[in-house]
Amino acid sequence: MKRRTFRRGIHPPERKATAGRPVERLPAPEKAFVPFLQHFGKPAIPLVKAGERVFLGQKIGEAAGTFSSPVHSPVSGKVLALDLHPFPSGTPVLTAAIENDGLDTRAGDPEKPADPFILSSETILQKVREAGVVGMGGASFPTAVKLAPPPGKPVDTIIINGCECEPVQTGDHRLMLESPEEILKGAELIRLAARAGRIVFGLEENKRDALESLRGSVDGRAVELVLLRTKYPQGAEKMLIQALLGREVPRGGLPFDVGVVVQNVATAKAVWEAVSEGRPLTERVLTCGGPGIADPKNLSVRIGTPIRQVIEFCGGLKEGAGLVVYGGPMMGLAQSSLDSPVIKSTTGVLAFPEGRPEAERACIRCARCVDHCPMGLMPTRLARLARFAVFEEAEKWGTMDCIECGCCQYICPSRIPLLSWIRLGKNRIAARKSGKGAA
Amino acid sequence: MTGPGLIIESSPHWRDKDTVPRIMVRVLIALSPAVLASIYYFRWRAVLLYLVAAAACLATEAAFFWARKKPISSLFDGSAVITAVLLAMCLPANLPLEMAAIGGVVAIGIGKQVFGGLGHNIFNPALVGRAFLAAAFPAAMTTWIPPTTLAVDTATFATPLADLRFHDALVHGTLASLKNLFLGNVGGTLGGTSALALLIGGAYLLVRRAIDWRIPAGVVASLSLFTGAFWLAAPDRHASPLFHVLSGGLLLGALFMATDYVTSPLTSSAKWVYALGIGLVSGLIRLFGGYPEGVMYAILFMNMFVPLIETLLRPRILGERRRR
Numbered sequence: 001m002k003r004r005t006f007r008r009g010i011h012p013p014e015r016k017a018t019a020g021r022p023v024e025r026l027p028a029p030e031k032a033f034v035p036f037l038q039h040f041g042k043p044a045i046p047l048v049k050a051g052e053r054v055f056l057g058q059k060i061g062e063a064a065g066t067f068s069s070p071v072h073s074p075v076s077g078k079v080l081a082l083d084l085h086p087f088p089s090g091t092p093v094l095t096a097a098i099e100n101d102g103l104d105t106r107a108g109d110p111e112k113p114a115d116p117f118i119l120s121s122e123t124i125l126q127k128v129r130e131a132g133v134v135g136m137g138g139a140s141f142p143t144a145v146k147l148a149p150p151p152g153k154p155v156d157t158i159i160i161n162g163c164e165c166e167p168v169q170t171g172d173h174r175l176m177l178e179s180p181e182e183i184l185k186g187a188e189l190i191r192l193a194a195r196a197g198r199i200v201f202g203l204e205e206n207k208r209d210a211l212e213s214l215r216g217s218v219d220g221r222a223v224e225l226v227l228l229r230t231k232y233p234q235g236a237e238k239m240l241i242q243a244l245l246g247r248e249v250p251r252g253g254l255p256f257d258v259g260v261v262v263q264n265v266a267t268a269k270a271v272w273e274a275v276s277e278g279r280p281l282t283e284r285v286l287t288c289g290g291p292g293i294a295d296p297k298n299l300s301v302r303i304g305t306p307i308r309q310v311i312e313f314c315g316g317l318k319e320g321a322g323l324v325v326y327g328g329p330m331m332g333l334a335q336s337s338l339d340s341p342v343i344k345s346t347t348g349v350l351a352f353p354e355g356r357p358e359a360e361r362a363c364i365r366c367a368r369c370v371d372h373c374p375m376g377l378m379p380t381r382l383a384r385l386a387r388f389a390v391f392e393e394a395e396k397w398g399t400m401d402c403i404e405c406g407c408c409q410y411i412c413p414s415r416i417p418l419l420s421w422i423r424l425g426k427n428r429i430a431a432r433k434s435g436k437g438a439a
Numbered sequence: 440m441t442g443p444g445l446i447i448e449s450s451p452h453w454r455d456k457d458t459v460p461r462i463m464v465r466v467l468i469a470l471s472p473a474v475l476a477s478i479y480y481f482r483w484r485a486v487l488l489y490l491v492a493a494a495a496c497l498a499t500e501a502a503f504f505w506a507r508k509k510p511i512s513s514l515f516d517g518s519a520v521i522t523a524v525l526l527a528m529c530l531p532a533n534l535p536l537e538m539a540a541i542g543g544v545v546a547i548g549i550g551k552q553v554f555g556g557l558g559h560n561i562f563n564p565a566l567v568g569r570a571f572l573a574a575a576f577p578a579a580m581t582t583w584i585p586p587t588t589l590a591v592d593t594a595t596f597a598t599p600l601a602d603l604r605f606h607d608a609l610v611h612g613t614l615a616s617l618k619n620l621f622l623g624n625v626g627g628t629l630g631g632t633s634a635l636a637l638l639i640g641g642a643y644l645l646v647r648r649a650i651d652w653r654i655p656a657g658v659v660a661s662l663s664l665f666t667g668a669f670w671l672a673a674p675d676r677h678a679s680p681l682f683h684v685l686s687g688g689l690l691l692g693a694l695f696m697a698t699d700y701v702t703s704p705l706t707s708s709a710k711w712v713y714a715l716g717i718g719l720v721s722g723l724i725r726l727f728g729g730y731p732e733g734v735m736y737a738i739l740f741m742n743m744f745v746p747l748i749e750t751l752l753r754p755r756i757l758g759e760r761r762r763r
Contacts, residue, residue, distance in 0.1 A: 007757075012453055090447075167453070238757060251758040323446045329453045336447050354446055361459050361516070362558035367651070367705045375757045378705055398756045406451030413457045414558075420449050 003205055003229035006239035009374045010232050010407045012330065014206060018170045018289050023178060023298045026313050028100055032075050032304030033085050033341040034060065035095045039134040040141045041067035043094060052079045055107040057280050060096055063129065069142045070132045072280035074302035075100035086337040088326045088346065095341070098304070110278030116189060124193040124275055131274030132281045132344070137161060137172075137235065137264030138327055140345035143271065146263070147193045149256050155196040156259040159244060160187045160268055162203035162210065163228065163235030166328025169348045171285045172265050174298045176203065176210035180217040183265050186272030188221055193271075194261050199223045202244050204230040232330060233405040237262045239374050251401055266347075281344055288314045290329070292321025292351025301342045307349045308338035322354025330406045361414040369408035369418055375401050379408035383418045386425030391432065394425040402426060463517025465649045469640035470524050470695065476636035477629040480586035481532040485629050488527045491536045495543025496523035503552040518557050522546050525565035525695060528630025529688055529735065530572070533584045538576050542568040562742045563702045566735050573735075583626040598627045600687045603678055604731035614678065620685040630695075631688040641694035650698040653707060657714025658693035658721075659684055665722035677726070689721065692734040702742045709748045716741045 037043035044061030048054060054073040061071040077099045085095035113119060119127075129144035149155045160183070164172040176183060187199050203210055205227050214225055228234055228243050238249045240262060247258040255262055263271075266285060273279040282303050289296030294315025301310055307324070311317060317324075325332035326340070327347055342349070369379035377398045385394035402422050409419040477485040500519040504511050526546050530539055546568025554560040573580045585596050599615040602608035608615075615625045623633025630637070644650045663680035670677045683689065688696075697703060697717050704710050717737045724733020 010455075012455075242757070248758045250760075251756060253758065322444065323448070323452060325450075325452060327450075330451045332450055332452060334445070334447045334449070334452070336445055338445075352452060358454070358458075361513075362556065364459055364462075364518075364558045364700045365703070365705060366462065366700045370705045370754075376754050376759075377756060378754065380705065397753065401756050401758070404450075410451045410453055411455050411457075413455070413459050413462055415454065415458070417449075419451065423449070 004243050005229035005231050006242045006374055008372050010372050010410055012167050012232055015168050016170050018287055018296045018298050019173050021298050023174050023285055023300050026299045026301045028075050028302050029305040029309055030100050032098045033095050034071055034304040035087055035093045036061045036071055037093045038343040039069040044071050046082055048079050050079055050081050056104045058107055069134050072132055072282050073098055074282040074304045076103050076105040077101040086340045088333050088340050112277055116276045121193050121195055124189055127275045128271055133270045133274050134344050136266035138345050138347055143267055153256045155194045155261050158191045158196045158199045159260055159262040160201040161235055161240055161262050162265045165232045165235040166330055168290050168350055169287045169328050171287045171298055173207050173210055175265050175285055177213045179269055180214045182269045182272045184217050186268035189271050189275050190263050200244050201225045202228050202240055204228055204234055206230045236403055286346050287348040290350035290352050292318050292353055294318050304341045306339050306341055310349050317351050320353045321351045323352040325350045358415045360416055363414055368411045372407045372411050379418045383421035386421040391428045395429045399425040460516050465647055466521050469644045472636040472639040473630050476623050476633035482587055484532045488530055488539050491539045492527040492543045493523040495540040496547045499544045499547040522564045526568045529569045529628045531583050534579055542572045545571040558701055562739055563696050563699050566739050569735055585626050588624055596626055599625050600731040630691045634685045634690050637690040637694055651710055653710045654698045654714045655693040657711050658697055658718045661715040661718025662722050665719055687732040688734040692738055697738050704745050704749050706754045708752045712748050713741050
C-alpha cells in the first residue's frame, strides 16, 4: 500500500538505534539550572529569591502575559542564585540555580479531579497553563495558547504528532510504546479543550509497533491512527496537515486557518499529567545518542539537568566527538557548553564526530534543492538573493515561507550553506518589517 | 569533556553523500556507450578528436584558473572533460584536428569561463564551441565521411538529414533506413550517429535520476508532434517523426545537452516550456531553415530564455492560492 505523505522532502539515514531501549530515569541533578525562558514568548517573571527554599513542582516563575509560560522547580531544595547561565540557543538566559536536597518534597497534595473528561474547556486550559505545558516537539509554543482558537476560527480536527521524523531520535517512539494510555487520554483532553470534533494521530511507517501499542489503548475513543511514509520533515506541522488531511495552511497562516491544532505526543502526555494529577512539567523524555555517545539511551530527565550529566550517564563522549546538538541532526542546535541545561523542548542530546569541512562549490543548478523543498520554494535562488542582499526580491520569492527544515542544504551536492543564507534573508526581511533596520 | 573544542555550526548537521564530481562521473559513464560506438564506426579519427578536444578544454580551463588565481584542483571536477566529449560528439569525423582544438578553446573560454566558470554560463559550452566552428569553418564542418562499416561512394556522401533536405532522398528512395539510423550505421557527427548507444546512456542517467525525464520527453514529444503533422499531411514530401527523432543530433541534444544543469531551468513547469521550445525550434530549422540540422541552435536559442521562463513560471508555494 502506498502510504500517505506530503510532497517532496528527503529521506536521510534513520539511525534510530535506541528504538528498542526502554526509557531509563536519570538521577536528579545535585544542582538544577532552570531557565526562566523555556518557551516561545516572554520570559517568566521570577517568584523566588536566592536563599529561598523551594518544593518539587513549586512555581518559581510566573507567566508574563498570554505569550509566556510559568516554570516550576524540578527538585526540592534551596535556590542558590538567579543569574545568567548558558542556554541551548547560545545566548545566556536568566536561570535559577537550585541545590537539590534529594528529598523531592512536594508542597502538598495536588488537586486531582475525579473525572478529568467532564471538565470545561476553560478549566482544562487553565490547568495546562498553570502546569507550564509547552510544545515539547521542539517549538515550545505555550500549549494553552495553541489550544484556544481565535474567534471565528473553529477547530474541527486535533492532530497528534507521533512522526518523530528527525533521524537518531527515539524518545517519542518510546513514549508511544510505554505510555500509550496517557498520550491518548491527553489527546482527548486536548480535543475537549479546543472543542474539536475528532483526533487524527499520525506516525511514520518505521514505528509500526507504536501503532499497535496505541491501537491497544484506543478504548473506543474517536481516534484515527494513520501510518505515514517515513520521510523528513513529515513531523513539520504544515507537512503533517497536508499528509493527513490534504489541507494546505495558507501562506503566512497558522493551522487554525484550516481548522487544525497539532500537538506532539510528549505534549499530550504532559497535558494528561497536568490536568488529571495537577503535575507541572518538570521532567521530560529525550534521546541521548548519535555516533559520538558511548552508550546511547532514552532517558527521562528532570528539566534543569546540565547536559554534561546526561552525557556522562550514557558513557560520555567518544573519542573524536566534536559536535553536541540539542534536537536532531537536521534541525538541532549545536552547543558550545555542556553546562546548558535540559529544557522543556529538549527532544535529544546528540553527539557526532567532528566532520571534515567540505569545500563549497559553485551552484551547478542541479535543481535538487527545488525538487526536495517541502514548501515548494527555490532555495538556490533564495540563497543567492540573500547573498547579493536583494532582500525585497528574496521576500517576493517566498523567503518568509521557509520552515528551515534543512532539506535543501542536506541534499546540495555543491555543499552550499543554503539554509544559512536563507536564514540571513529571513532575519533581514523581518528586521525591515519591524522597522528596526538591519538587526 | 569540556566546552571549548565543541564545534558550532547551524543546522542541518548532516549532508547527503552525493557531490558535484560524482554527478560528473555519472554523466561520463552515461556518455561512454556513445563514445564506444563512435570509435567503432570511425576508429582512430574518433579517438584523436576526443583526445584533442579534451586537451584543448583542460588546457583552456587551467589557463583561466591560473589567470583568476583559482585552485587548480577544480580542473578535475569532470565538467571540462564532459564539455570536451560533448563537443567532439558534434563534430564530423574527418574534421582537421586543429579545428577541434579551436573549438575546445572557444567552448571553455567563451562558453564557460568568461561568464565566471562552472555554474555561471548561460549557454551550453560545447554547443558554443560547435557553433563557432560551424561559422568559422562551414565547409569542413559539413564534410562527412561514411562510417568504416558502410560501403558507399565517399565523394557525394552526406548525412541522412542533408540527404533529406538537399538531395530529395525521400523521392529517390535513398534515405537511410530506420534500422541503420538506430544502430548508427550512417554518416554524421561522432555522437549523433548511434541512437541505440545514446539511449542506453540516457536510460542510465534517468534511472540514476541524474537528469530530469521531462526535458528529453518534452524535446522528443514536441519535435515528433511538429514533424508528425507535416508527415501526416504530405508523407511523400516529409520524413516520419521517427526518422527525425533518430537522426542527426536530436537524441544527443535531448539527453545530454538540453539536460545540462547549468543551462536548463530549475523547476518542472519551466523545464516543460524549455524542452517543448527546443523540439519546436529544431523542427522549424529542419523543415524550413537553411540548415538540414537545427538541434544545436534550438538548444542555444532556448538556453537564452531560461532566466525569463523561470521568472515567469515561479512555482506555487505551499499554501499559496492557485493562480488563475
